[in-house]
Amino acid sequence: MDVSAVLEAHKAQFKPITVDKVIPLEYDLNLLTALDSNPLDESQLRSNTEEYLKQYTRDGCQLLFNHIFTLPVVSDESGVLATLPERVTTIPREKPLPKPKPPTRWERFAAQKGIQKQKKERMVFDERTGEYVPRWGYGGGKKNKTEDWLLEVPQNADPMEDQYAKKNEEKQERMEKNKKRQQRNLDERAAQEKGVNPRDARKQQVYDALATSKKSTASLGKFDKQLSGEPKQKGIKRKFEATEADVAKEKAKHLDILNKVVGKAGEPTVNVRKAIKLTKRK
Numbered sequence: 001m002d003v004s005a006v007l008e009a010h011k012a013q014f015k016p017i018t019v020d021k022v023i024p025l026e027y028d029l030n031l032l033t034a035l036d037s038n039p040l041d042e043s044q045l046r047s048n049t050e051e052y053l054k055q056y057t058r059d060g061c062q063l064l065f066n067h068i069f070t071l072p073v074v075s076d077e078s079g080v081l082a083t084l085p086e087r088v089t090t091i092p093r094e095k096p097l098p099k100p101k102p103p104t105r106w107e108r109f110a111a112q113k114g115i116q117k118q119k120k121e122r123m124v125f126d127e128r129t130g131e132y133v134p135r136w137g138y139g140g141g142k143k144n145k146t147e148d149w150l151l152e153v154p155q156n157a158d159p160m161e162d163q164y165a166k167k168n169e170e171k172q173e174r175m176e177k178n179k180k181r182q183q184r185n186l187d188e189r190a191a192q193e194k195g196v197n198p199r200d201a202r203k204q205q206v207y208d209a210l211a212t213s214k215k216s217t218a219s220l221g222k223f224d225k226q227l228s229g230e231p232k233q234k235g236i237k238r239k240f241e242a243t244e245a246d247v248a249k250e251k252a253k254h255l256d257i258l259n260k261v262v263g264k265a266g267e268p269t270v271n272v273r274k275a276i277k278l279t280k281r282k
Contacts, residue, residue: 015058023038025060025064032084034063071084104188105188122135123135
């Protein structure tokens with residue numbers, strides 16, 4: 001039985017894997033990319049655009065797959081994987097590289113003194129309980145209130161003073177001081193990023209706060225005592241109309257005020273539509 005015709009018909013359903021190109025394609029297998037610089041056939045492109053572009057794209061993909069199948073492969077749990085080579089094409093970044101942040105005051109001091117940052121362990125051993133407890137946060141050993149069941153009163157202190165309240169106040173003061181220090185470090189870093197001396201930036205903040213406080217006086221700081229080195233504040237000057245004006249302009253001004261109060265001839269002084277809406281809302 002001759003089955004050659006059946007085989008030929010079955011073979012005709014599939015296109016060959018070999019593709020001939022006048023100019024060889026450039027490949028970047030790391031990006032799974034093939035660059036085809038061959039010119040397009042304008043006659044076929046105009047006569048049968050859809051089929052020609054499909055065939056052109058199919059040939060490029062076939063050549064790319066042929067090169068991928070020549071790569072070394074490794075077997076994994078997910079299957080057979082191809083090892084991609086190094087990238088050839090350099091793709092530009094969408095955004096510029098981030099600028100390095102300027103060091104803080106502590107970082108500069110640590111660099112000068114050669115201080116190395118040492119990471120502390122999260123858990124510490126509590127000798128009182130014989131267990132490991134967090135150094136900070138929930139369940140930390142420092143939060144055990146029974147450790148301060150007795151506080152010594154200093155010799156020069158008031159014996160009736162509450163030492164526990166005093167201790168809490170000192171803690172709050174330390175926390176506020178740390179917050180101010182953190183804010184100062186952030187301001188210094190922001191000034192350094194703008195290329196401004198942090199000392200000049202703090203001085204400008206003082207001048208701005210001083211100018212804001214002077215606006216609370218009746219004269220808007222005009223008769224306040226000036227500090228040494230304080231820059232002159234630029235304010236908005238009030239504009240007064242001339243005492244002698246044109247009679248026609250003065251008449252038009254007074255008529256405009258009268259029309260707003262009484263209304264022009266034939267025009268109602270009350271917005272009836274707006275009054276009806278307000279009545280319906282009530």
